[in-house]
Amino acid sequence: MLYGPFTQCLPMSGLPLHGGLLDEQLSIIEDAGIVIRNGRIVEIGSFESLKEVFPDEQRISISDKKVVALPAFVDCHTHLCWGGNRVHDYALRVAGKSYLEIAETGGGIMDSVRATRAASEEELVAVILNQVQDHLKRGIATIEVKSGYGLSVDDELKMLRAIQTANEQTAAILIPTFLGAHLKPSDFEGSNRDYLEMLIREVVPVIKKEKLAARADIFVEQGAFSIEEAEWYAKEMQDLGFEMTMHVDQFSKGGAELAVSLGCVSADHLEQTQDEAAVRFGNSDTVAVALPGASLGLGMQFTPARTLLDNNASLAIATDWNPGSAPMGDLVTQAALLGASQKLTIVETLAAITYRAGYALRQHVGTIEKGKEARVTIFETDDYRNIFYRQGQLRPHCTIIGSDCNIYD
Ligand SMILES: [Zn+2]
Structure with missing residues (x-):
């Protein structure tokens, strides 16, 4: 299944475990897609290029609004x-x-x-x-x-x-x-x-x-x-x-x-x-x-x-x-x-x-990475910063866990 397009996807991978972080260190994939098979992440990248690489994958649009994908918390x-x-x-x-x-x-x-x-x-x-x-x-x-x-x-x-x-x-x-x-x-x-x-x-x-x-x-x-x-x-x-x-x-x-x-x-x-x-x-x-x-x-x-x-x-x-x-x-x-x-x-x-x-917790969770079980939360917004700017009042639209997409609003 190819999920997307996401206006922004924040994989949160490759960042250091210790110390301060600058917002510029964050890697953001714009107009992103995520390919998930049997509950695992196969690929993350540009939605357009994933459509070409995975032409037979079932395409799933999460929402007709702009959405941001990030690791489930x-x-x-x-x-x-x-x-x-x-x-x-x-x-x-x-x-x-x-x-x-x-x-x-x-x-x-x-x-x-x-x-x-x-x-x-x-x-x-x-x-x-x-x-x-x-x-x-x-x-x-x-x-x-x-x-x-x-x-x-x-x-x-x-x-x-x-x-x-x-x-x-x-x-x-x-x-x-x-x-x-x-x-x-x-x-x-x-x-x-x-x-x-x-x-x-x-x-x-x-x-x-x-x-x-x-x-x-x-x-x-x-x-x-x-x-x-x-x-x-x-x-x-x-x-x-x-x-x-x-x-x-x-x-x-x-x-x-x-x-x-x-x-x-x-x-x-x-x-x-x-x-x-x-x-x-x-x-x-x-x-x-x-x-x-x-x-x-x-x-x-x-x-x-x-x-x-x-x-x-x-x-x-x-x-x-x-x-x-x-x-x-x-x-x-x-x-x-x-x-x-x-x-x-x-x-x-x-x-x-x-x-x-x-x-x-010494658990390999909290990132969106190839090979890992899919645990992705999705907000209807065009800018991930709104999640904290709204101090909790912006709620997730849905969360993908494994092969299931659970819609909450
Ligand atoms: Zn306590």
């Missing part, structure tokens, strides 16, 4: 599997209570834990598929999903099994991450270290046996886990074959250096990260993941994305979609707002939600 950090909601927390927060104060009065993460424990596996699958469908409509076709609202052996496994089942039922790629180390639950008797040891002893063997996740995460924060506890846990999990990622530097500092020194695949949040820590990212393969949805949800400062890029970091942007601090879940809106605040070029913002976010 990647959301490399979400908690979109949850029970209940946290609207009560929201009301307290906007009335002036802090995140930690709300947590100390039984709100916060433990509130979602109670509702998630009460939900059946089937109910969680339905929640995931519902939110994944919202993401597909926003042009996002690769989505990381964390556990971390079960916090018991059975409930963490229930979440991971729900993610695995949902992954079989959606066109999106779901990448599961084990976040049993989100918080020591209030009903666990023992120390933080006892809790982490319990996860390794009782949950991890089942995760490995059922291939439920190859990545693990820990929340390094006052009220969650200390730097020392996280260091011990991460090394144990890495020895067991897990790729590690960490929630760090959201409210207090120090976790980012730990994540980089341990070779974590990503270090996420970084709102408090300062220059000394930002420098470390430049010489590492640990992707710095900014979560502007959490900054917006909590009314906090943004991650210093400009400083990180200027220090040669690989920067990704993700939604952190969760029921508490980041309920919006709109990647393009959040990336556009972060870009405006931090003075990111459009190509830096685009890289952060495509191939650099793919790199944070």
Whole structure:
């Protein structure tokens, strides 16, 4: 099938993983076509020349308007599997209570834990598929999903099994991450270290046996886990074959250096990260993941994305979609707002939600390249810059995933 013509096609291939990017570095194919066979990209180029080279290919025009094609987006950090909601927390927060104060009065993460424990596996699958469908409509076709609202052996496994089942039922790629180390639950008797040891002893063997996740995460924060506890846990999990990622530097500092020194695949949040820590990212393969949805949800400062890029970091942007601090879940809106605040070029913002976010997940996604599975999102516009200029209000017309073209508007 020959798709096109596209007024612009942005393959996003051949760009560097690290550091700042200028819009002039972006290669744009004008009046482009894409040849897809059996769900894979066979060729990308000028529509007119592809018509000659592939005369027998079925031609598919996406829209009678001008359209722009770019890689389907990647959301490399979400908690979109949850029970209940946290609207009560929201009301307290906007009335002036802090995140930690709300947590100390039984709100916060433990509130979602109670509702998630009460939900059946089937109910969680339905929640995931519902939110994944919202993401597909926003042009996002690769989505990381964390556990971390079960916090018991059975409930963490229930979440991971729900993610695995949902992954079989959606066109999106779901990448599961084990976040049993989100918080020591209030009903666990023992120390933080006892809790982490319990996860390794009782949950991890089942995760490995059922291939439920190859990545693990820990929340390094006052009220969650200390730097020392996280260091011990991460090394144990890495020895067991897990790729590690960490929630760090959201409210207090120090976790980012730990994540980089341990070779974590990503270090996420970084709102408090300062220059000394930002420098470390430049010489590492640990992707710095900014979560502007959490900054917006909590009314906090943004991650210093400009400083990180200027220090040669690989920067990704993700939604952190969760029921508490980041309920919006709109990647393009959040990336556009972060870009405006931090003075990111459009190509830096685009890289952060495509191939650099793919790199944070160590997945080869987020580009349009020959030989790869087709994952292409298409907007009705004649200029890709409108996607960020409109701050999320311009929605994709459709997304091609493999051999299917899903039209959303
Ligand atoms: Zn998170």
